[in-house]
Amino acid sequence: MGLDSALNRLNNVYHFKPETSIPDLSGKVIIVTGGNIGIGFQSILQLAPHNPQKIYLTARSRAKYDSAMTEIRKTIPTADAMIRFIEMDLASLASVKKAADQIASDTDHIDVLINNAGVMGMPASLTKDGYEIHFGTNHMGHALLTKLLMPILLRTAAKTSDVRIINVSSGAYDFGAFDEKLVKTDMTAQGSNFLPRYGQSKLANILHAKGLAKHYPTITAVAVNPGRVKTGLLDGMYKEGRYKAYAYFQSFYDFVVGALDPPVGAYTQVWAATDPDKEHVKSGVVYNPVGVKDAGNKLTKDEKLVDKLWDFTESELKGLGY
Numbered sequence: 001m002g003l004d005s006a007l008n009r010l011n012n013v014y015h016f017k018p019e020t021s022i023p024d025l026s027g028k029v030i031i032v033t034g035g036n037i038g039i040g041f042q043s044i045l046q047l048a049p050h051n052p053q054k055i056y057l058t059a060r061s062r063a064k065y066d067s068a069m070t071e072i073r074k075t076i077p078t079a080d081a082m083i084r085f086i087e088m089d090l091a092s093l094a095s096v097k098k099a100a101d102q103i104a105s106d107t108d109h110i111d112v113l114i115n116n117a118g119v120m121g122m123p124a125s126l127t128k129d130g131y132e133i134h135f136g137t138n139h140m141g142h143a144l145l146t147k148l149l150m151p152i153l154l155r156t157a158a159k160t161s162d163v164r165i166i167n168v169s170s171g172a173y174d175f176g177a178f179d180e181k182l183v184k185t186d187m188t189a190q191g192s193n194f195l196p197r198y199g200q201s202k203l204a205n206i207l208h209a210k211g212l213a214k215h216y217p218t219i220t221a222v223a224v225n226p227g228r229v230k231t232g233l234l235d236g237m238y239k240e241g242r243y244k245a246y247a248y249f250q251s252f253y254d255f256v257v258g259a260l261d262p263p264v265g266a267y268t269q270v271w272a273a274t275d276p277d278k279e280h281v282k283s284g285v286v287y288n289p290v291g292v293k294d295a296g297n298k299l300t301k302d303e304k305l306v307d308k309l310w311d312f313t314e315s316e317l318k319g320l321g322y
Contacts, residue, residue, distance in 0.1 A: 010227065010260065012290045014280060016271045018046035023276045025052040029110050030273070031103065031149075033058045033088065033142065034117025036068035039168070039226055042266035043114060044068075044083065047274070048076045056103055058088040058117065090117055090141025091127040093320060100148035109156040110149060112273045114166045115142040115205070121194050124186040129320060134194075135183045138201035142167065143208055143313045144322055150216070157218040162278065165221040166269050167209040169286065171228075174297060175199030178207070178305060180312045204309055206286055206300050211310035213284030220283045222272050227289045229265030260289070 014021070030047060034040040035057035044055055059065045065085040072079045084106065088099035103110075118138045127136030146153075146165060157163040176199030182190065187197050205223055212221035267290045275281050275291075286294035299305055 010264070010289050011292050012267070014271065014275065014291045016267055016275075016290045018267070018270055019049075022046065022050045022270065022274045025050040025274070028052040028112065029054045029056075029107050030112040030114070031056040031058070031086075031110060032114045032116055033090070033145070035059065036064040039229055039262055039266040039269065040114070040116040041068055041071075042262045043116065043270050043273075044072065045075060046263070046266060046270050048072070048079065048082060050274075052082065054107060055083045056086050057083050058086045058099060060087070060089045062087065088145075090145075091119075091133065091137045093127075093129045093141065093144050093317075093322065096141050096144045097148065097322065100145055103149065104152060108152065109159070110152050111156060111160065111162070112164050112166070113146065113149065113153065114168070114269055114273060115146065116166075116168045116269065117142075118168065118170075118201070120198050124188045124192075124197075126186055130184055132183050132185065132187050132197055132200070134197045134201040135204060138198075139204035139208060140313065140316070142205070144317055146208075146212065147314075147317060147322070153219060154216065157216075161218070163219045164273055164281070165209070165212055165219060166272050167205040167221070167223040168269055169205040169209075169223045169225055170198075170202040171225050171288075172199045173203040173206055173225075173300065176201070176203035177299065178203060178309055180308070203299060207306050207309040208313070209286070210284050210300075210306045214306065215310070217283070220278065220281055222281060222283065223286045224268045224272055225286065225288045225294060226260070226265045226268050228259045229262055230259045264289075 030052050032040050032043050035044045036059040044057060057065060069079060086099045086102055089095040119134060122133045125133045127133055129136060131140050153163050175195040178200060209221045209223040268287055271290050272281050272287060280291060286296060288294050
């Protein structure tokens with residue numbers, strides 16, 4: 001079950017340590033969405049010392065990128081030569097298209113795409129393109145980015161036989177379902193609890209990774225649950241009256257059980273992106289910290305649901321001109 005990861009049973013089965021486990025990344029081009037904060041930021045700090053050719057850090061504004069780079073430069077002297085800023089708002093498909101075009105014009109290969117960015121506990125609303133805010137941001141935005149970059153990813157895979165797409169999900173997928181009608185509403189008719197809305201988007205991250213594995217067998221596509229991590233995802237919830245009680249409960253739970261610090265929270269996605277033994281990282285699999293196969297539930301195991309989400313997503317993007 002996905003909620004197992006919320007208990008932070010950190011079973012580091014491959015004894016992953018970023019300092020010693022990540023191989024030399026010379027020549028590698030990596031994309032980290034939401035790389036300015038949280039486990040995305042930590043992923044960049046862990047990847048950069050291993051000599052990748054480029055890391056594209058996507059953030060919603062130059063100010064957010066600049067703030068992150070101020071910290072990154074303290075430990076990565078070569079940061080400015082290696083890390084490129086890409087402005088992207090996943091809640092706007094037009095912004096995603098612009099970002100993908102910018103990346104495609106700057107590189108002819110991509111080795112790793114970490115679809116890391118996400119929102120949680122947002123007020124009931126729709127994205128600019130008419131999707132429930134969590135689903136539209138966490139799934140549709142990343143699905144379009146992946147689709148637009150797929151020609152480059154496939155060309156790279158043909159040359160290197162090692163291209164990886166990492167969808168960052170959450171144990172909250174256990175709260176989710178997929179209803180193609182509801183994802184185009186703010187879901188307030190289903191109640192004020194944000195967890196079904198957030199869980200739906202995290203389930204979609206998993207189903208999307210499984211769909212990628214099915215449709216693109218030359219690429220390794222996985223989903224990861226980072227565990228319960230101390231990040232800024234709760235910040236907005238403290239400001240929302242309806243969710244304050246949940247946010248304070250989660251903070252208390254973290255204090256008692258012990259949430260993972262962001263550097264450790266990034267381990268699973270960085271491990272999945274870099275483990276040199278491809279037998280450890282199997283396409284279409286969901287991993288908990290660190291490298292443990294998630295048992296899943298009936299929805300994540302439903303191949304018809306994988307196809308349903310895939311077909312819905314492709315149809316929607318095509319209908320919007322993508």
